[in-house]
Amino acid sequence: MRLAHIIVGLLLPQQSVARTLPSPTAVMSSASDIRASLLKIIGENPGGHTDAAVRSEFAAKLGEYGQAEGVDRSDVVFAIGKAVFGVELEAPPAKKAKTTNGDKPAELPIVDFDYMKQFMKDVFLSYGVTPERAETCSEVLIESDKRGIDSHGLGRLKPIYCDRMDNGILFPDKPIDIVAESETTALVDGNLGLGLYIGPHCMQMAIDKAKKYGVGFVACRNSTHYGIAGYYATMATEQGCIGLTGTNARPSIAPTFGVEPMMGTNPLTFGIPTSDSFPFVIDCATSVNQRGKIEKYAREGVDTPRGAVIDDQGVERTDTEGILRDMVLGKCALTPLGGAGDAMGGYKGYGWAATVEMLCTAIQSGPWGEDICGVDRATGKPKPMPLGHFFLAIDIEKLCPVDTFKKNAGEFLQALRASRKSPLGPGRIWTAGELENDARTERTAQGGMKVNVPLQTNMKTLRDVRPGLKEKYAKLPFE
Secondary structure: OHHHHHHHHHHOOOOOOOOOOOOHHHHHHHHHHHHHHHHHHHHHOOOHHHOHHHHHHHHHHHHHHHOOOOOOOOOHHHHHHHHOOOOOOOOOOOOOOOEOOOOOEOOOOEEOHHHHHHHHHHHHHHOOOOHHHHHHHHHHHHHHHHOOOHHHOHHHHHHHHHHHHHOOOOEOOOOOEEEEEOOOEEEEEOOOEOHHHHHHHHHHHHHHHHHHHOEEEEEEEEEOOOOOOHHHHHHHHOOOEEEEEEEOOOOOEOOOOOOOOOEOOOOEEEEEOOOOOOOEEEOOOOEOOOHHHHHHHHHHOOOOOOOOEEEOOOOEOOOHHHHHHHHHOOOEEEOEOOOOOOOOOHHHHHHHHHHHHHHOOOOOOOOOHHHHOOEOOOOOOEOOOOEEEEEEEEEHHHOOOHHHHHHHHHHHHHHHHHOOOOOOOOOOOOOOOHHHHHHHHHHHHHOOEEOOHHHHHHHHHHHHHOOOHHHHOOOOOOO
């Protein structure tokens, strides 16, 4: 049961419901409550698919949830209904996209970055975030969209930040307290405020110390989701520093030769300035895959690559729908970089994930594992997830001229990109940060970011329910 609750906690924030009915606030609460009820049934009945009464209750709830206009049928709850409870809803009639020439579906609308950033800022302001912090929060999110990291920009606004503020498990405006400090180090407490303003505060603190003393290190406790880790590494590179940051997260990775989710997907992120027009920024999880990728495999009807997931019997699983089912039942875990076991060096990813976890908890005396799973095991309701972060900045100028450093780093990276290509590959070699720079260039040229239908729904929901937004955004760009 404990692992089932952990996995259900992973699902709780991913709400996708329509808010186009007359009472938007009530509809939002109702659809959210229905989905929470479904997850509670799953968590409390790991063998529920063998109980006719439980199956009947689940089927009724799922049918009610499925009736809400705009609910995304790719939501993993529907896959669980089919795989675990044997409940499969009929697909709704296909809706034809609006067309401009009678034949081809209309392109997704492109929304200007400045408009989108202002919209997100106004949403944060409506929750009581101060103007300065709202500006910072919206900047972190829009930077993700500019870099093509769509999972962490506008896509996170409602389910990760707004819904959690609505649920009272993170807070819009809390003080950042200094617990301990020296010339080169600090420990701060975010008091469960928005990680989107806590993270930039801590990284700038580390940079300021580095500029004065050569090195700055800041550890943070009682924070929350802080967006893309690469944002903080780039803060350092833009100010002539090498940057390093990491954060823990809800448990999903099993240790090498283990089967229980114990560690988050814990990114370890470096930023290094170079003579290129973009910095070298490596920002990635310490697991092979994330659950969202497995859901994508399910939508595409393909197997999960062997070594990415291990079940409680130690079997490396590839059956995607079965994996989704058993993750909910607490019978599967993600594997660290390198995969299950040690044949491909899985112990290396395990070691890095554990390193990040310790740097996010040992200094901070912070929680980990089930204590940050995001769900109360007794009630199935959301609970706070006090995360830890760390930030390191090294001032290059204290060691060598920054232009010399950039030139040396740039020449090496250019040599990598110019090296011999695989005849079976795409004909190009990238270095870290280059794909994100390509995305920024492409999206800037097209005039902004494309906004898919679920995100349009989220924007309309927030516009309709948050005070002051209906007047300012009476008509959104895609309406």
